[in-house]
Each structure stands twice: as C-alpha cells, then as structure tokens.
Amino acid sequence: MDAEDDLFRPPPKRPYQPVEAQLRIPAEGLRATLALLQRAGQLESGLFWYGPRDAVGNGQVQYIAAPRQRMSWGNYHVSPAALAEIVHRLPDGWKPLAQVHSRPGQRVEHSNYDDKMLSSRRALSLVFPFYGRTNTVFPQGVGIHEWQIDCWYLLDDNLAARRVIVAEGPLTVEDLR
Numbered sequence: 001m002d003a004e005d006d007l008f009r010p011p012p013k014r015p016y017q018p019v020e021a022q023l024r025i026p027a028e029g030l031r032a033t034l035a036l037l038q039r040a041g042q043l044e045s046g047l048f049w050y051g052p053r054d055a056v057g058n059g060q061v062q063y064i065a066a067p068r069q070r071m072s073w074g075n076y077h078v079s080p081a082a083l084a085e086i087v088h089r090l091p092d093g094w095k096p097l098a099q100v101h102s103r104p105g106q107r108v109e110h111s112n113y114d115d116k117m118l119s120s121r122r123a124l125s126l127v128f129p130f131y132g133r134t135n136t137v138f139p140q141g142v143g144i145h146e147w148q149i150d151c152w153y154l155l156d157d158n159l160a161a162r163r164v165i166v167a168e169g170p171l172t173v174e175d176l177r
C-alpha cells in the first residue's frame with residue numbers, strides 16, 4: 001500500500017465538541033517542524049511533539065523529534081522500537097502532545113491509514129500539505145485532528161486556531177532519521 005490518499009473514511013457520527021485546552025508551541029518549533037518535513041524531500045515523513053501537559057490538558061511543546069522511519073512518496077512508517085528510542089529519553093512527566101506528518105498534496109484530512117497508525121489518541125494529529133512546503137499563516141492549510149469518543153475529527157480553521165497556538169518557550173529539536 002503506497003498511497004494513503006486512496007483510502008477515504010466515513011464521516012463522524014456526531015459533531016466535534018470544542019475543548020478549552022490549548023496546545024502551545026514556540027514559533028521556532030513551527031519553523032523546525034517545516035524544516036524537518038522539507039528535509040525529507042519528496043517523501044512523507046512523521047515527527048512527534050513532546051512536552052509537559054497540565055491537569056486540565058494544556059500542553060507546551062518543548063521537544064520535537066523525527067524518529068528513525070521508513071519513508072516513501074505516499075506514506076511513512078515508524079517502528080515501535082524507533083518510537084521507544086525517543087520516548088525512553090523523555091524527562092519524567094512529558095507526554096506525546098502531537099503526532100505530525102506530511103502529505104504530497106493539498107489534502108490534509110486523515111486517511112484510513114492514519115486512523116490505524118496513530119500511536120496515541122490523547123495526542124493531537126497534525127497533517128502538513130505539500131511535504132511541508134507551505135507558507136500560509138499557521139494553522140491555515142494544516143489538518144489538525146483530535147480524537148473524541150470513537151473517531152478522529154478534522155478541526156475547522158477557527159477551532160484549529162484556538163486549539164493550537166504559538167507561545168514562546170524552551171525547545172529542543174532532534175533528527176534521528
């Protein structure tokens with residue numbers, strides 16, 4: 001299976017319920033995310049955003065990692081062992097806050113493949129178009145997904161802009177590919 005875009009999924013059974021919690025990422029983290037995705041060339045690639053999450057669910061991205069992975073033009077795969085390499089090094093209490101991946105074209109809604117491959121349903125899932133070669137104002141054009149009850153919801157631009165916001169803070173970036 002090469003082209004995840006071939007697989008469409010059914011619409012949700014109920015509307016997304018907006019949440020108050022915010023995921024905060026430094027502007028430098030957004031730039032680093034695009035740079036990591038672009039570095040993969042004409043290949044899809046996956047990244048993870050990690051950091052602390054408070055009691056009401058607000059997260060602060062402090063660590064961005066590109067794990068070892070298999071990349072192709074139309075999908076990517078991270079083995080459990082490659083993911084464990086990163087997770088084992090996280091400071092106590094840090095969580096996976098978002099899983100990020102690129103797509104060849106403009107379409108940024110999850111595929112069935114994404115629904116199956118996502119490693120954590122407590123984290124958000126972000127899909128960047130055009131292999132990360134985009135210069136729109138974040139999060140325009142980026143597919144931000146959140147899991148609720150039984151499906152991954154694609155947030156509209158208004159909800160997305162309230163769910164993931166740019167806020168300064170310390171950041172570490174690592175590329176293990």
Ligand SMILES: [Zn+2]
Nearest residue numbers: 004110111114
């Ligand atoms: Zn995908």
